[in-house]
Amino acid sequence: MLNAIEPALEIALTDCRRIGQIAIQKLDDGVLALSHRDDETRNDLKLFHSPEDAIEIAKFDDTGNYRPLKTAPNLRRGWRLELATLDELRRALDYFYPGRLAVFAAWKSGRLRTTPLRDTLDRQSGMYRVAAKISDEQIDCVVGDFCRSDGGCLRTILWKRDKQGTVASTKLPPEKFDPAFDQVRAPTRSRSTIPATAIPLLCQEACNLLVAECRKVVKGE
C-alpha cells in the first residue's frame, strides 16, 4: 500500500495543493512548505523541519485543547513545516490526518471498501453494544450534527446508513458525500458550486467517536 500512496499523492499535488486545512507550496529549491491554509501569506510563522513535528502541531487547537478527532476543522495556526522530499511530506500528512492518504490512494484505484453505519454499530461489544439500538431519526440528528463540516469533521462521508444504501443523514447537504467538493469551503446547508481544490479526506466507515455519540443518544446522556 505504501508504494501506491506516493504516486497518488504526487499526481494529486499537480492539480491541487490543499488537503484538509493544510496548504502545500512547492518552493523554487524543491522544498515542500506546509502551513495552515489561512496562514499562506504570513511571514511570521514558527518554522519546523521534521515530519514528526506534525505530531505536536496537530495535537492541540489554538486554545490549547486536545484534538481527539484529527479531521476536525480546528487545526491550529502559526506554524510552517518545510520538508525536503515526497516521503517526508507523506509522513507528515499521515501525522496530520492519520490513514487518510492510504484511503485516498485506495479510493483512487477503485479498491476502497466502505462499511454501513448499522454494520459498524452491530459489531460493537461491551459498553458500546447498546449503540446499535439507535433509531433512524436519531442517526439523522447525530450524524448531521457530529459529522458536519462546519464545526464537526472535514471528512467526506462515503459510507451509507445501512445495507440498503440509505443516506448517512438527511440533515447533511449533498456535498458532504461528494469527494469532488472541498469540505473546508463547502457550505453545509445549501447546494454549492465550489469546485474541488483539495485532496479529499475520505471517511470509509464511522469512527469510534461517532459510535460513542450514538451510544450517548441511546443512553439519553
Ligand code: SF4
Ligand atoms: S464518522 Fe467520519 S465524518 Fe463522522 S466524525 Fe467520524 S471521521 Fe468524521
